Amino acid sequence: MTKCGYVSVVGRPNAGKSSLLNWLVGEKIAMVSHKANATRKRSNIIVMHEDDQIIFVDTPGIHETEKLLNQFMLDEALKAMGDCDLILFLAPVTDSLKYYEDFLQKNKKNTKHILLLTKIDFINNDELMVKLKEYEKYQDRYEAMIPISIKRATKKSDILDEVVKYLPEHPYLFDPEIMTTEHLRDIYKEFIRESIFENISDEIPYEADVVVNKIEEKSNVDVIKATIVVQKDTQKGMIIGKGATAIKRIGKDARIKIEKLSGKKCFLELFVSVKKNWTKNKEALKSMGYEIEN
Template structure:
């Protein structure tokens, strides 16, 4: 009998969740940014490990805030914690234990979890061992603790062998040929958002989003038309840039990501629209795909 189950990948903002998942699946699917709170919704990334299937759930970072959009993101992370067979908690090696202690409080069902110590590339082995000893006081809470370096030392099997050990015996939930349950248009949206995060100053991306207006598959290329949504006219000016330099840079960056994923040429056309206060308004959030139910 095969093993198969849902594994939620959680941690504070910018803990390295999306980078880990892209590395495990061997493709760039999840949005990655050096800026915190880039991931806004849950998404499934499917990894086959020998005869077993692992459905990883990428989640927004666990954080507390009064902003409506951020409350939606926290709710997404909490739902993922409550609806899975196993949790991977990512803890950057330099973090204090407070983020982990916060997670333990939020894991109401006491779902089994594995602790991954991430971002160990820039510390010594001695520091890794010292951090593992710090977590030892909670050894009764976690099933295993694994130091992770996706850049060099760690192999996929170092993580996947342990994950599969704690999954139930179950037939595959999805076709083993697919890597994600996300629609292509949703992945395109995230690639454009990522390009905004990478090319525009720190404060702007958090008040932007993207609507995919149209995706058309032609014989020789994909035509993608999308609208970048901002809250203020000044933000629109920054997204477009002097002589449209900024939006051209965003478009080129996103197009390269899309073409690498699909293996086809892409014609990407971007527009910019102002939607005042959308991050603070339930209706505005819902129109952009964030169905706030609390």
């Protein structure tokens, strides 16, 4: 009998969740940014490990804030924790234990979890041993603790072998040939958002979103039209840039990502519109796909 189940990947903002998942699946699917709070919604990334199927759930970073959009993001992470068979908690090795202790409080169902100590290449072996010792006081709470570095040494099987131990025996939930349940429209949207994060500084990426208006798939090229939505007129000017230099740079970066995934040419046309204070208004958030409960 095969094993199959959902594994939520959680941690503080910028803990490396999306990078880990792209590495495990062997393809760039999840949005990655060096800036915190880039991931906004849950997404499923499917990894086949020998005869077993693991559905990893990428989540926004766990953090507290008053902002409505960020409340939605926290709700997404908490829902993922409550609906899964196993949790992977990512703890950068340079962090204090407060993020892990906060996670333990938020894990209301006491779902089994594996503790992954990430970014171990930033410290030496002696420092790593000290950190491992710190976490040992919680050894009755986690199923396993695995120090990892996706840049060196760690093999995918080091993580996947451990994960499947805690999954239920179950037939596959998805076609083993697919890598994600996300629609191409949503993946392309995230690629464009990632390019905004990479090319535009300060708060603007956090107050911007993307609507993919149209995808026309032809035999040798995909034609994509998308709108970047911002909150203020000044932000629109900065997204476009002097002589349209900024939006051209965003478009070029996004197109390269899209073409790498699709394997064919892409014609990407970007527009910019202003929706005043959309991140602070429940109805506006809902229209952008972020429904706030309560």
